[in-house]
Amino acid sequence: MFRPLSLFVGLRYSKAKHKNKFVSFISMASIFGIVLGVAVLIVGLSTMNGFENALRDKLLSVIPHAELEVVKGDFEDETNILAQVRAHPGVTGASPYIVMNALLQNNIKMKALQMRAITPETETQVTAIEKYIKQGGWELLSTTDSSIILGEPVAKQLGLSVGEHVTLLLPQISSDKLRAPRKFMFTLTGTFKMGGQVDSTLGFIHINKAKEMLNLNHATGIAFKVDDVLQAQVLSREVAYSIPVYMYIKSWITSQGYLYQDIQMVKSLMYVILLLVVAVACFNIVSTLVMAVNEKRGDIAILKTMGADKWSLRAIFIVQGAFNGLVGCIFGALLGVYLAINLSSIFSTFEELLGRKLLSGDIYFIDYLPSQLDYKQVFIIAGVAFVMSVVATIYPAWTASNIEPAKELGYSH
Structure with missing residues (x-):
């Protein structure tokens, strides 16, 4: 037999069709939500990285970093x-x-x-x-x-x-x-x-x-x-x-620092807001697993009578939820990386379709949408999203392990 049992059963449950189509819909929605949240977070942070890079490489290349001016x-x-x-x-x-x-x-x-x-x-x-x-x-x-x-x-x-x-x-x-x-x-x-x-x-x-x-x-x-x-x-x-x-002391931070501070603030807000989007998607897994547990009450009771302990049962549903989270994180990361790498050309194509420039070089210090992909951020985002999806499985898994076989099998009889 395939060992460990929990992994085998959990993966089978993940791939099996649910009797209730609504459960299948919620399951797909949770995966799609994670994909979208992870991808958008990667693209958003890559854009902020691009603006930060453009600020350093372009704007700060044409203005002095610091200046000293004599008072008199x-x-x-x-x-x-x-x-x-x-x-x-x-x-x-x-x-x-x-x-x-x-x-x-x-x-x-x-x-x-x-x-x-x-x-x-x-x-x-x-x-x-x-x-x-x-x-x-x-x-x-x-x-x-x-x-x-x-x-x-x-x-x-x-x-x-x-x-x-x-x-x-x-x-x-x-x-x-x-x-x-x-x-x-x-x-x-x-x-x-x-x-x-x-x-x-x-x-x-x-x-x-x-x-x-x-x-x-x-x-x-x-x-x-x-x-x-x-x-x-x-x-x-x-x-x-x-x-x-006696001198006046100036630096780019006093004259242009608001740009850098704005970029940092938007980046921080993006982390929080989009991680909340990922969290909502991850906690859809709770709904999926709660309904899956109700569907599989008889199976759980049979496994218990065959000697499966509580941790084995918990592991089955943790594996099922983690599988959904893993699929969402992988596809979300791949989509986010692809979009981040090609963001500038996609934005240019969008401008051509609209027939107008959305970023004017006369107002901003760049006339294109920059993107700088940081693979470290990609791994952190995907890792955090996966951990959140695993955490979301704990309550349904705990509920499944507390099912009493006598009651379930008695009712089915």
Whole structure:
């Protein structure tokens, strides 16, 4: 005989057709619920992983991880301070900069934005926005021809093409009276497009030109990159406290951290909500097994009279319920993995059918639905779902083991 008996009988009960069709329906519904819950949870978490990856790889590649801005004046000991920042553990690169708020004018069209005056030779240590620049890179910036690089949306809004001139208006701060803004002529030498708000709010000029415009001898800020982006806030404070200058301390967490926090919050909510969906599906197994026990009362009584102990009877129904859970978890995991791997292409096809973009690159920092499958999460989700399905079998299995053979066989007689 096939051993162990509980496994043999339990698997037979799982595959056998129920006398009551409603029991069969509930059994299939519980399996389908587990499949759906596991698959959706895998796809949902893969999407959140994709957004988190895109945030790190794209958005955080074009904005500095941390910045130090002098409160008043500029960094007089700029060279030594730069060396000190670069030498700090956890810092991978640093570059000086100057930031100013300006107004760009082309005929009657105007656009306010933040001008970032950078050092082309060292900017690549801090950001990777250069790879999003059209028609070249930072070498387009020079002080001789007052060159400027703008985002494509800004250039379009101002009606500018590469090679054309644009006027930069710089406000003059005066405590006693209003003064007309100073005007500087620049040549548009390049445009960039990386997606999101950065394209519409930022422009680049050479740091030497900014020093000339503002009558400064040194940079007013130092941007740096760290090896662990989640430690940017801590590292920026450590670096700042080691420099004897009054400074404003900034990091990507203060400016863009809400995106990361939103992703983490949605991911946590997804875990809870979708695990509850899986739990509901798993506890459909309770209904299935309770009705199965009522169907098999005579069989249970016969097994008891033949010497089957309580744990053997319990194991039969635990195996039956666990089999349903295992089938649901396996098919759910396979479906979830397939959908997660192909999610971006499926989403693109859906957009084509609708005839419109659901994620706009002008608003978000990406214009596609990202997906990053984590097989560790797949195993955890499938494992938790299976454990929940096994737990759901305990009550019906316990009920089955407490059936009294004398009563059941007496009634059948």
